[in-house]
Amino acid sequence: MMVLVLIVAGLVVVALLMVLFAPYIRKYSAGGTCMSMARLDGKTVLITGANTGIGKETALDLAIRGARVIMACRDVEKGEEAAASIRRVYSKANVEVRELDLADTSSIRAFAQRLLREVDHLHILINNAGVMMCPYVKTNDGFEMQLGVNHLGHFLLTYLLIGLLKRSAPARIVVVSSLAHNVGWIRFHDLLSQGSYNSGLAYCQSKLANLLFARELARRLKGSSVTVNSVHPGLVRSELVRHSTILSLLFSLFSLFLKSPRDGAQTSIYCAVAEELHSLTGKHFSDCAPASVAPQGRNEETARKLWDASSELLGIVWDH
Numbered sequence: 001m002m003v004l005v006l007i008v009a010g011l012v013v014v015a016l017l018m019v020l021f022a023p024y025i026r027k028y029s030a031g032g033t034c035m036s037m038a039r040l041d042g043k044t045v046l047i048t049g050a051n052t053g054i055g056k057e058t059a060l061d062l063a064i065r066g067a068r069v070i071m072a073c074r075d076v077e078k079g080e081e082a083a084a085s086i087r088r089v090y091s092k093a094n095v096e097v098r099e100l101d102l103a104d105t106s107s108i109r110a111f112a113q114r115l116l117r118e119v120d121h122l123h124i125l126i127n128n129a130g131v132m133m134c135p136y137v138k139t140n141d142g143f144e145m146q147l148g149v150n151h152l153g154h155f156l157l158t159y160l161l162i163g164l165l166k167r168s169a170p171a172r173i174v175v176v177s178s179l180a181h182n183v184g185w186i187r188f189h190d191l192l193s194q195g196s197y198n199s200g201l202a203y204c205q206s207k208l209a210n211l212l213f214a215r216e217l218a219r220r221l222k223g224s225s226v227t228v229n230s231v232h233p234g235l236v237r238s239e240l241v242r243h244s245t246i247l248s249l250l251f252s253l254f255s256l257f258l259k260s261p262r263d264g265a266q267t268s269i270y271c272a273v274a275e276e277l278h279s280l281t282g283k284h285f286s287d288c289a290p291a292s293v294a295p296q297g298r299n300e301e302t303a304r305k306l307w308d309a310s311s312e313l314l315g316i317v318w319d320h
């Protein structure tokens with residue numbers, strides 16, 4: 001009898017939660033389809049974290065548009081499986097998998113060196129890979145994992161490829177950030193969470209860092225025909241929440257209200273191809289439309305400070 005009461009009570013709580021939160025979840029996860037028919041024949045695209053989720057769907061779409069798509073994945077086997085599934089959907093897909101572990105600067109450098117040797121042009125770079133709310137763990141270089149992969153890894157990758165992008169201009173850089181930037185702030189006093197660690201806050205910090213990086217890079221690249229925009233893909237069914245039991249539970253519960261990875265890829269695709277964005281730079285997009293940015297994401301001083309701190313951590317000097 002007691003068990004039955006508990007089950008019924010549990011179901012009532014779940015139903016209440018769904019009624020309460022569904023409108024909000026729907027609001028942030030619905031809409032936005034890239035209507036552009038732009039072709040990418042002869043163009044080369046690089047997508048990080050392309051073996052699954054939003055990255056894989058972005059790779060499929062851009063391959064169908066005729067691009068040569070380089071899928072940068074930390075697990076080559078998983079990447080090859082994803083490439084094979086893309087070829088099953090579109091047999092002419094020009095996709096290739098290359099190894100890139102954003103949690104290891106030597107892997108990033110080796111990846112970029114090989115790319116610079118073997119690829120003449122790079123027209124679109126999509127910094128998509130991400131890790132969310134993992135336990136406290138360090139990258140190979142001693143950086144907190146979420147800041148290390150989501151921000152610092154992409155910061156270094158972009159630095160290493162910026163010359164190639166400029167030579168290939170017009171070129172576009174798309175940085176996959178998140179709505180989570182709204183509740184993030186940059187903890188300059190403890191950027192790598194050495195003093196204290198909260199996995200949720202560290203994720204939000206890394207996504208705010210994505211946005212600030214995109215804006216500062218756009219500012220520095222003005223006049224170069226390389227544009228940089230950031231996106232929030234929506235709330236998307238993917239493996240991203242794997243490290244958080246609560247979020248995994250909530251995402252399963254509200255699964256019906258979340259975007260599919262295909263729908264989640266639309267804003268990245270839009271920013272990568274839409275003709276009307278050809279010279280638009282330094283903006284943030286969601287649902288294939290300009291989106292609002294939290295005040296901390298618009299603070300130019302914070303963006304410059306983060307730029308300097310990131311360059312120092314990575315031991316690099318940008319020449320612009």
Ligand SMILES: NC(=O)c1ccc[n+]([C@@H]2O[C@H](COP(=O)([O-])OP(=O)(O)OC[C@H]3O[C@@H](n4cnc5c(N)ncnc54)[C@H](OP(=O)(O)O)[C@@H]3O)[C@@H](O)[C@H]2O)c1
Nearest residue numbers: 049053054074101102103128129130178235236238239240
């Ligand atoms: N899903 C959402 O609701 C949502 C909302 C807002 C923003 N986003 C952002 O969207 C982006 C894509 O997320 P998703 O939802 O598609 O998640 P996902 O399915 O978990 O995909 C994340 C990708 O990043 C890769 N990755 C993780 N660590 C890496 C590393 N050290 N080096 C190279 N690649 C690494 C993963 O590779 P493995 O498969 O090998 O782990 C995977 O390919 C992320 O930047 C995320 O923050 C997602």
